[in-house]
Amino acid sequence: QKEVEQNSGPLSVPEGAIASLNCTYSDRGSQSFFWYRQYSGKSPELIMSIYSNGDKEDGRFTAQLNKASQYVSLLIRDSQPSDSATYLCAVPIRAGGFKTIFGAGTRLFVKA
Amino acid sequence: GAVVSQHPSWVICKSGTSVKIECRSLDFQATTMFWYRQFPKQSLMLMATSNEGSKATYEQGVEKDKFLINHASLTLSTLTVTSAHPEDSSFYICSAVTGGGLGNQPQHFGDGTRLSIL
Numbered sequence: 001q002k003e004v005e006q007n008s009g010p011l012s013v014p015e016g017a018i019a020s021l022n023c024t025y026s027d028r029g030s031q032s033f034f035w036y037r038q039y040s041g042k043s044p045e046l047i048m049s050i051y052s053n054g055d056k057e058d059g060r061f062t063a064q065l066n067k068a069s070q071y072v073s074l075l076i077r078d079s080q081p082s083d084s085a086t087y088l089c090a091v092p093i094r095a096g097g098f099k100t101i102f103g104a105g106t107r108l109f110v111k112a
Numbered sequence: 113g114a115v116v117s118q119h120p121s122w123v124i125c126k127s128g129t130s131v132k133i134e135c136r137s138l139d140f141q142a143t144t145m146f147w148y149r150q151f152p153k154q155s156l157m158l159m160a161t162s163n164e165g166s167k168a169t170y171e172q173g174v175e176k177d178k179f180l181i182n183h184a185s186l187t188l189s190t191l192t193v194t195s196a197h198p199e200d201s202s203f204y205i206c207s208a209v210t211g212g213g214l215g216n217q218p219q220h221f222g223d224g225t226r227l228s229i230l
Contacts, residue, residue, distance in 0.1 A: 042224070090218075
């Protein structure tokens, strides 16, 4: 089992819809969870951090965390074509010190 | 805040050349920096963890004599690809963490370096 799993997609949604991106992780001890956005040919940029169970909202983005189910998701409301990118889920795990495991990413296409 | 600068952004050079890539944390001190490689349409692959003042920790399968990492200060890490060959052509990205280097903090990425070896 991979340590951080994401559906590779592509996920295609129409403009204005809600895009839902999912991620599961294997380390029950993980306490921090991050979502990054990566445009084609560019480096990843941090868009959300979440540390506690429940929802965390930031503008059109909502991160949801359920530690019991080892599940973290990212919702993008009112999706825009500019949201088209690959979204990476990242989870630090204890491996000696900490090591961040990145999921393979979900490619999102928002159709105008 | 948490700006990471990476230089150069693009390198094209002949086979056999050594290439140095710099990664700087501009507004914070980074005791730990990370170096990744990414091939087209593939996910990030961690190459090594760079620790200020000590030797880098390389991931399995990454040749430490091929990819030399130096982290001489709290704001600068360098990756040197020695005797580069076409198969080393890739997108190299560095990142750094704030928070005193705690690994459970988010990573902040540089803009990446696209390396093309002819």
